[in-house]
Amino acid sequence: MTTAHSPAARNAAVHDSAAGLLDTAAVSAEPVPQLTSSGALTLDEAYRIQRLLIGRRLARGERISGVKLGFTSRTKAAQMGVFDVIFGRLTDGMRIADGGRIALGRYVHPRVEPEVAFRLGTDIGPGDDLDPESAVDAVAPALEVIDSRYRDFRFTLQDVVADNTSASGYVLGPWTRLADAGDLANRGVRLEIDGRTAETGSTAAILGHPLRAVHAAVRMARVQGHTLRAGTVLLAGAATPAVALTPGTSVEATVTGLGRAGFTVGEATDE
């Protein structure tokens, strides 16, 4: 029944073209209208588009380096009217070196948020039944650059899932072995721009406890049939609201007891 004119084939073509649209938007840093403005999408379809979108990055030679969660803060989830987290994929092409510099021209309207990152020490396949926390070997302070490919940074739940949860860049600070990191439930988090405090918060904003993000990510990966490899980075979620990036500034996140991660933003004219 998969002739070129069957509904399944037509859907596949629609999803592929949606992925193409979002990929081009990311590569050219030109925003596009919301996918849902031209037709409804289910959450499953949105995740299918996300996989196709990542497929295009992989075809260009990027490799999967991690996964991320969105809507891990109660306020943000309530704003979107959702009760579950969303799942996105990170590639090595999104990695920004700690202390590195980014060119704003590569992004549509980037924002930054301070996070906590975990690293897996063992593989977790979709069928594996091990305690997710036992697979985590280290934790680090992190920054995530989010950049919606949609105009005005506005989207529905399905739109943002299809757009790989606005994933765009990430910076990792120093790793601490999880066994040495102590209780991570309620660490102070600070986001500084040019040395001034821009946002403050607590790791408790991440699902009440950042380690809950590990469980959520493993559950989501299982549903997605996504094998989490040893070395996979898990961005657990934001500890404060996101802040828009401006040219010629330095950005630093501090998580109490874990250290710092930072980068600088190039001038608007930088390539």
Added chain:
Amino acid sequence: MNTTEPGAGPAARDLTPEQAAAAERLRAAAVARTPCAPVRDLIGDTDQDAAYAVQSAVLADRLAAGARRVGRKIGLTSPSVQRQFGVFTPDYGVLLDDMVLTDREPVDLGRFLQPRIEAEVAFVIGRDLDDEAVTAAEVIRATDFLLPALEIVDSRVAGWDIRITDTVADNASSGALVLGTTPRPLSAVDLPGLGMALDHRGEIVSTGSGAACLGTPVAAVVWLAREAARRGAPLRAGETVLSGALGPMVPVTGPGVFRARLDGLGEVHADFIRGTRDVQEGAAA
């Protein structure tokens, strides 16, 4: 005799008729437990000296009725709240003995008009701080110990329709406070780095950190010590200072427990109950 009490200020100074009317409006709202109009129509919306004069006049009545000064609270310590109010400094109010509750002690909702709650670090001061140019080092040396605290802020002004002079005149929108009971020395706590999580019925309702309070709560207490000395009511040994919110405040809409966890400082619980106050008054009426 008043001048030796913590926080005693020039309360009895002459008020303008407008300031006296503002004090009377706030006093009447508190007594009737019915919110009133803002007072900025009487004292303007920029003159903080006038607003502190009104605050002292309202407090003078409560002191005359037997209340005792036990400390201060610092408000407007978050940059976003300062922007919202169009000011660049915090403000302060006076804490009276009947506002102070202990961890897990039931808190009667009937005593408030429109309560909101926020988690803070309380400083207990061990020596007088008379100098208008007191330093951070002197404040640190003068701090006996820290306690985790929940502040229940409240406004006598209907709908919290307040500007800087309304809140200062209304004793910095103070309501009550709940003090935790596990003292920690300042030297044992990373104040700017401490995380704060406030939860209610199993849900996190506010999160923040020590850095949210002017960069560090110590900076807020330094501001208070200088401002209080400048206004002739310096901080005294024994005062409890609520240093300012560590995260967004949350409305209290009914009975139940709010728990604040301050990383390294322990926990404190406010257990709100529907008390008997309204019922008794209704019966008496």
